[in-house]
Amino acid sequence: MKTILFPVLIAAASLLAGCAPRTGSQTPRGSTPDIEARVAALLQAMTLEEKVGQMVQVTLDVLTEGKDSLSSYEPVVLDQEQLDRAFVTYQIGSVLNTANNRARDVHEWNRMITRIQEAALAGSRLNIPVLYGLDMIHGASYVDGATFFPQQIGLAATWNPSLAEIAGEITAYETRAAGVAWTFSPVLDLGVDPRWPRQWETFGEDPYLAAIFGQHLVRGLEGPSNDLSDKYRIASCLKHFLGYSQTLSGKDRTPAWIPENKLREYHLPPFAAGIEAGAMTVMLNSGEINGLPVHADSYLITDLLKGELGFTGMVLTDWQDIEYLHSRHRIAGSRKEAVRLSVNAGVDMSMVPYHFEFADHLIELVREGAVPMQRIDDAVTRILRVKHLIGLFDTPYTLAADYPEFASARFAEAAFKTASESITLLKNQASVLPLPKDAHILVGGPAANLMRPLNGGWSYSWQGELVDEFAGDHHTVYEAIRELSDHPSRVVLYEGVRFEGTGDYREEAVDDLDRFRQLAGQSDYIVLAVGENSYCEFEGNTTDLALSRNQQELITLAAATGKPVILVLVQGRPRIIREVEPLVKGILNAYLPGNYGGEALAAILFGKVNPSGKLPFTYPRYPHSLEPYYIKHTEQLTVAGIPESTAFNPQFPFGFGLSYSGFELSDLQIDQDTYLPGDVITGSIQVRNLSDIPGKEVVQLYVSDHYASITPPVKRLRAFEKVHLQPGQTRRVGFEIPVNSLGFVNRDNARVVEEGLFTLSSGNLSVDFRVEKTKVIRSK
Numbered sequence: 001m002k003t004i005l006f007p008v009l010i011a012a013a014s015l016l017a018g019c020a021p022r023t024g025s026q027t028p029r030g031s032t033p034d035i036e037a038r039v040a041a042l043l044q045a046m047t048l049e050e051k052v053g054q055m056v057q058v059t060l061d062v063l064t065e066g067k068d069s070l071s072s073y074e075p076v077v078l079d080q081e082q083l084d085r086a087f088v089t090y091q092i093g094s095v096l097n098t099a100n101n102r103a104r105d106v107h108e109w110n111r112m113i114t115r116i117q118e119a120a121l122a123g124s125r126l127n128i129p130v131l132y133g134l135d136m137i138h139g140a141s142y143v144d145g146a147t148f149f150p151q152q153i154g155l156a157a158t159w160n161p162s163l164a165e166i167a168g169e170i171t172a173y174e175t176r177a178a179g180v181a182w183t184f185s186p187v188l189d190l191g192v193d194p195r196w197p198r199q200w201e202t203f204g205e206d207p208y209l210a211a212i213f214g215q216h217l218v219r220g221l222e223g224p225s226n227d228l229s230d231k232y233r234i235a236s237c238l239k240h241f242l243g244y245s246q247t248l249s250g251k252d253r254t255p256a257w258i259p260e261n262k263l264r265e266y267h268l269p270p271f272a273a274g275i276e277a278g279a280m281t282v283m284l285n286s287g288e289i290n291g292l293p294v295h296a297d298s299y300l301i302t303d304l305l306k307g308e309l310g311f312t313g314m315v316l317t318d319w320q321d322i323e324y325l326h327s328r329h330r331i332a333g334s335r336k337e338a339v340r341l342s343v344n345a346g347v348d349m350s351m352v353p354y355h356f357e358f359a360d361h362l363i364e365l366v367r368e369g370a371v372p373m374q375r376i377d378d379a380v381t382r383i384l385r386v387k388h389l390i391g392l393f394d395t396p397y398t399l400a401a402d403y404p405e406f407a408s409a410r411f412a413e414a415a416f417k418t419a420s421e422s423i424t425l426l427k428n429q430a431s432v433l434p435l436p437k438d439a440h441i442l443v444g445g446p447a448a449n450l451m452r453p454l455n456g457g458w459s460y461s462w463q464g465e466l467v468d469e470f471a472g473d474h475h476t477v478y479e480a481i482r483e484l485s486d487h488p489s490r491v492v493l494y495e496g497v498r499f500e501g502t503g504d505y506r507e508e509a510v511d512d513l514d515r516f517r518q519l520a521g522q523s524d525y526i527v528l529a530v531g532e533n534s535y536c537e538f539e540g541n542t543t544d545l546a547l548s549r550n551q552q553e554l555i556t557l558a559a560a561t562g563k564p565v566i567l568v569l570v571q572g573r574p575r576i577i578r579e580v581e582p583l584v585k586g587i588l589n590a591y592l593p594g595n596y597g598g599e600a601l602a603a604i605l606f607g608k609v610n611p612s613g614k615l616p617f618t619y620p621r622y623p624h625s626l627e628p629y630y631i632k633h634t635e636q637l638t639v640a641g642i643p644e645s646t647a648f649n650p651q652f653p654f655g656f657g658l659s660y661s662g663f664e665l666s667d668l669q670i671d672q673d674t675y676l677p678g679d680v681i682t683g684s685i686q687v688r689n690l691s692d693i694p695g696k697e698v699v700q701l702y703v704s705d706h707y708a709s710i711t712p713p714v715k716r717l718r719a720f721e722k723v724h725l726q727p728g729q730t731r732r733v734g735f736e737i738p739v740n741s742l743g744f745v746n747r748d749n750a751r752v753v754e755e756g757l758f759t760l761s762s763g764n765l766s767v768d769f770r771v772e773k774t775k776v777i778r779s780k
């Protein structure tokens with residue numbers, strides 16, 4: 001028997017225990033004395049205009065020939081006059097995004113980045129390079145030919161953080177091939193509300209899981225020592241600080257009401273973990289919390305992020321968000337007032353992104369004494385620190401020729417493996433899966449033969465509508481099933497319902513359903529790839545979480561043929577399937593698995609890969625029951641005989657996922673039955689593969705605090721490990737859980753661990769222990 005420890009868990013657990021990262025030395029965390037000296041010298045030499053220029057970020061369309069700053073002519077040509085305006089007149093510090101919202105190949109990127117960098121250096125009296133940033137979200141998503149991984153929700157569903165690290169490493173490599181050294185990733189918002197259209201961009205609903213995955217993705221992007229000048233690594237950006245995901249309406253960028261203890265208990269730990277992992281840039285939440293837009297909230301930005309968490313990197317706004325303080329949020333009477341509010345609150349760089357007006361306003365505000373020079377110096381110091389850390393002063397750009405592994409077979413294999421480990425088997429009645437390789441299969445549903453739904457947003461464009469144009473060489477679900485079948489001619493495509501057009505993700509068309517019935521009659525199995533077409537941000541807002549009516553009717557019709565139906569859910573958030581679930585024999589949740597998702601699905605359908613994904617969120621059964629698993633005890637009361645009254649009765653629980661193997665947990669042990677704050681609970685559990693095939697199981701350890709001074713949640717995930725077991729193999733898995741990580745943020749917003757009885761559980765096993773003393777781990 002082998003003992004495995006949980007090395008990564010301990011570090012994150014200490015974060016959850018509320019230890020704020022500090023260096024204790026004079027040198028800001030993540031920097032060096034040399035860099036600090038160079039930054040200070042530059043700052044000393046800079047004029048106010050030069051300093052303010054560094055704080056400006058514009059979008060690429062502003063710098064190109066085109067009819068306005070919102071779009072560019074194709075082929076894209078950089079406009080010398082605009083370059084001069086940006087880099088000579090305004091001396092701006094940063095550029096983002098692609099032109100015309102469209103992916104480019106590495107050579108086009110290299111040409112553009114080189115020329116922009118040269119223009120910046122030529123325009124800058126002090127040779128300050130420009131910092132270029134792109135949303136490289138599940139791979140180098142704006143680079144034609146790059147390797148696309150599952151979206152973050154799929155990464156989390158692997159419960160294998162090392163895969164997130166590899167995904168980050170490959171994303172960094174391919175981003176550098178394009179000449180860019182900064183990505184706006186990872187998203188560390190908690191996916192607590194399935195209505196929210198950005199749930200797929202998150203690592204799911206659990207703060208601990210999100211913290212661990214965030215740390216690994218940052219490490220993959222930045223490298224284990226955060227040496228951002230390494231030409232194979234890039235800078236990450238933790239977003240969107242803080243509390244973005246939990247709006248009252250479930251719609252993007254609408255008001256949130258989150259008490260501070262909840263903000264600290266659930267939303268903060270992933271960001272604390274990302275900062276601990278060395279991330280040096282943070283993007284803000286575009287929304288408001290308790291009536292105050294985060295972009296104007298000096299408590300969150302300056303006191304909490306820069307002060308308490310000790311963040312020494314730079315804080316970036318989200319798209320146009322300073323302007324929106326005036327035009328949308330209406331807390332600033334003018335755009336200039338909006339600049340004053342946000343810069344004074346602690347914003348370092350403004351993603352303006354369509355003009356240079358921010359600079360004009362800010363210069364005026366400083367001259368008027370409305371924004372202190374000290375604040376400008378702090379912002380510019382942070383920006384220059386990041387530019388130095390990235391090594392831009394020495395290597396202003398990189399070139400594709402130095403990145404021969406771009407789009408290599410090795411990278412594709414990693415993306416395939418990640419997709420394979422993410423896909424989650426939710427139902428397998430009478431072991432309908434895996435399918436025989438000689439079966440006659442009808443493949444239907446709107447996601448059956450498109451690459452767009454497999455990838456989702458942030459894929460070649462913001463909304464993902466160009467995916468089929470760029471990813472045509474990859475295999476759709478249908479193509480991949482056909483490819484792997486022993487008799488490709490027995491695999492037939494007939495969608496029944498189709499996603500239409502390149503725009504609105506909701507558009508659907510219904511085919512001739514008699515033809516569908518006829519083809520079903522000739523098949524042994526029906527595989528239906530259903531779910532959502534791609535969308536991003538507010539364009540994905542929804543008023544109905546149910547799977548679309550057309551798709552539910554198709555499932556009903558397919559089931560009525562009497563042939564076994566297998567649902568493949570291709571979706572960014574869990575669409576409600578309560579009424580059709582009983583009609584089908586098998587269900588696979590694919591999330592948004594990326595360009596290798598079709599192949600991964602086919603491999604699982606035919607048993608070439610044994611599924612091992614687990615839900616990183618609670619899959620809801622009812623549209624009015626959307627609670628994450630860490631409910632309070634009052635949320636699980638039942639009125640006898642009325643199932644709908646059961647407040648917590650999800651379709652599938654958090655952490656759920658089947659395998660073609662069976663596993664058995666036994667002998668859960670811990671080293672003591674009483675502990676003190678500061679102690680570490682050391683324990684182990686045995687897990688056995690009962691099947692005759694190799695398989696992977698995720699050991700999940702939850703802790704429940706029986707009584708607490710504010711109502712305790714029913715349970716919280718405190719440790720996990722994915723283990724690979726050979727047929728019949730048994731392994732003992734070790735774990736360590738710091739007692740301080742079992743604390744909570746109380747009414748005074750202090751983190752406290754309280755004495756009393758606790759239960760540690762995994763599957764059906766549990767063991768009780770006591771904590772002997774109450775201790776404040778971090779007072780506010």
Ligand code: BGC
Pocket residue numbers: 097135184239318319537
């Ligand atoms: C999104 C960010 C993104 C930014 C830059 C915004 O609309 O909220 O997540 O990084 O645009 O493209």
